Amino acid sequence: MSRWKPDAAGRLVAAAITLFAEQGYEETTVAEIAERAGLTKRTFFRYFSDKREVLFSGSEELARRWLEAVAAAPADGTPLAVVAAGLPPVAQMFIERHDFARIRAAIVEANPELRERELIKLQTLASAIKVALVARGISPNAAILAAQAGVTVFHVAFARWVAQDDPTAFERLMDESLAELRSVTAA
Amino acid sequence: MSRWKPDAAGRLVAAAITLFAEQGYEETTVAEIAERAGLTKRTFFRYFSDKREVLFSGSEELARRWLEAVAAAPADGTPLAVVAAGLPPVAQMFIERHDFARIRAAIVEANPELRERELIKLQTLASAIKVALVARGISPNAAILAAQAGVTVFHVAFARWVAQDDPTAFERLMDESLAELRSVTAA
Numbered sequence: 001m002s003r004w005k006p007d008a009a010g011r012l013v014a015a016a017i018t019l020f021a022e023q024g025y026e027e028t029t030v031a032e033i034a035e036r037a038g039l040t041k042r043t044f045f046r047y048f049s050d051k052r053e054v055l056f057s058g059s060e061e062l063a064r065r066w067l068e069a070v071a072a073a074p075a076d077g078t079p080l081a082v083v084a085a086g087l088p089p090v091a092q093m094f095i096e097r098h099d100f101a102r103i104r105a106a107i108v109e110a111n112p113e114l115r116e117r118e119l120i121k122l123q124t125l126a127s128a129i130k131v132a133l134v135a136r137g138i139s140p141n142a143a144i145l146a147a148q149a150g151v152t153v154f155h156v157a158f159a160r161w162v163a164q165d166d167p168t169a170f171e172r173l174m175d176e177s178l179a180e181l182r183s184v185t186a187a
Numbered sequence: 188m189s190r191w192k193p194d195a196a197g198r199l200v201a202a203a204i205t206l207f208a209e210q211g212y213e214e215t216t217v218a219e220i221a222e223r224a225g226l227t228k229r230t231f232f233r234y235f236s237d238k239r240e241v242l243f244s245g246s247e248e249l250a251r252r253w254l255e256a257v258a259a260a261p262a263d264g265t266p267l268a269v270v271a272a273g274l275p276p277v278a279q280m281f282i283e284r285h286d287f288a289r290i291r292a293a294i295v296e297a298n299p300e301l302r303e304r305e306l307i308k309l310q311t312l313a314s315a316i317k318v319a320l321v322a323r324g325i326s327p328n329a330a331i332l333a334a335q336a337g338v339t340v341f342h343v344a345f346a347r348w349v350a351q352d353d354p355t356a357f358e359r360l361m362d363e364s365l366a367e368l369r370s371v372t373a374a
Contacts, residue, residue, distance in 0.1 A: 079371040119306050141343060141364065146371040148339040156331055177328065184266040184333040185372045 009047045009057070011037040016054040017100050025051075025107045055104050055114065058097065059121050063128055065089045070132045079142045083129055083150030084178055090154065091171035098167035105162040126151040149185075153177045196234040196244070198224040203241040204287050212238075212294045242291050242301065245284065246308050250315055252276045257319045266329045270316055270337030271365055277341065278358035285354035292349040313338040336372075340364045 015036035019028040030051055034044045048054050066086035073085035094101060108114040126147045133143035157173040202223035206215040217238055221231045235241050253273035260272035281288060295301040313334045320330035344361040 078373060080373075116303065116307055119310055120303055123306055141347070141367055142371045144343055145339060145364065145368045149336060149368070149372055152332060152335040152339075156328060160328070177332065180328055181332045181336070182372055182374050184329045185336055185369055186265060186267075187369050 008037070008039055008043055012039065012044055012047060013054055013057050013100070016051070017103050020107055021103045025111065052114065052117065055107065056117065056121060058093075059125070061093060062090055063125050065093055066125070067128060067132050070129060070136075075136075079133060079138050079146035080149055080178075080182075082133060082136065082138070083146050084153070086129070086150070087154065087157075087174040087178070088171055091174055094161070094170050095167050098161075101158075102162045105159075122151050122155060149181060153181055195224070195226055195230055199226065199231055199234060200241055200244050200287070203238070204290050207294055208290045212298065239301065239304065242294065243304065243308060245280075246312070248280060249277055250312050252280055253312070254315060254319050257316060257323075262323075266320060266325050266333035267336055267365075267369075269320060269323065269325070270333050271340070273316070273337070274341065274344075274361040274365070275358055278361055281348070281357050282354050285348075288345075289349045292346075309338050309342060336368060340368055 012033060016028070016033045019032055019036055028051065030044050031041055033051070033054070034041045037044075048057070066089070069086040069089050070082055073082040077085070108118050126144075129147035129150060130140070130143045133147060134140055138146070153174060154177075157170065157177040160173045160177070161170045199220060203215065203220045206219055206223055215238065217231050218228055220238070220241070221228045224231075235244070253276070256273040256276050257269055260269040264272070295305050313331075316334035316337060317327070317330045320334060321327055325333070340361060341364075344357065344364040347360045347364070348357045
């Protein structure tokens with residue numbers, strides 16, 4: 001008879017990030033992560049295909065929140081305004097993950113394969129936003145340009161957010177990056 | 188005594204792309220590429236680490252041309268205007284490579300690993316442009332936003348250029364994408 005395990009995935013992520021910070025990402029095994037979380041390796045593999053996936057465990061929720069906001073954005077906005085509607089709910093999601101994000105950012109930065117995976121995740125996100133914009137009647141070219149611009153704003157603000165100490169600063173940093181993008185692209 | 192081989196790299200690229208179009212990328216071997224070019228496998232490996240690298244053989248020249256134009260751009264331009272100075276010389280470089288680019292685009296599109304490599308090359312290009320902008324006194328945030336925007340404009344225009352028949356249309360398509368980016372990001 002197994003005990004009830006509330007939020008096994010969350011416990012595995014927390015255990016993993018603690019171990020990565022303590023002893024390094026490369027040095028940490030799935031067995032150690034599972035043990036620290038009080039779970040089995042088998043349970044780990046029910047949630048994650050490998051250790052690496054733990055670092056990208058937030059990307060589905062990120063995409064879901066962003067796409068919901070795009071779908072709900074007012075019909076009269078510019079394409080970038082529609083994309084930018086996703087930034088506040090995404091910032092909200094990250095407030096409680098600042099420590100995780102900071103540890104994770106250092107790991108990804110130090111590992112070329114993880115940097116590549118990060119790029120691909122961002123590109124997948126941009127493609128999904130593009131599809132959502134096209135579904136709203138925006139032309140494919142405008143949609144891809146606006147989606148890419150929005151994801152770049154997110155990415156730049158994310159790097160600034162993990163480089164400073166205030167977990168609640170993400171939305172402001174995204175606003176600043178968005179304003180800066182508008183400034184650098186102005187004719 | 189070996190014969191003098193003018194532009195061995197160019198002949199290898201031409202032979203490779205012909206074979207890829209004739210019989211498929213996956214099905215083509217380095218030995219076949221070398222044979223078609225009238226060269227040895229050993230010569231192939233002097234220029235390319237593998238078959239895949241043939242597809243990315245233009246990326247160094249692309250980066251060089253773009254960075255030269257950024258370095259030579261007028262000092263009073265907006266960050267994006269400085270980045271966009273690289274678009275005409277890049278378009279010029281591609282005019283004679285339209286057939287290559289069209290065959291290559293179909294191969295990359297069909298192969299997830301090549302799509303990832305393409306993304307990484309574009310990201311490397313954006314990072315190099317960012318560094319060049321910072322060297323011109325532009326703030327790091329503005330630099331990365333402008334560099335990413337410029338590379339997206341290039342990428343979107345490239346997709347449109349290979350999807351149509353006129354090799355000389357690339358510069359016009361880049362101008363249109365740039366204008367469209369300015370339009371979608373306008374406040």
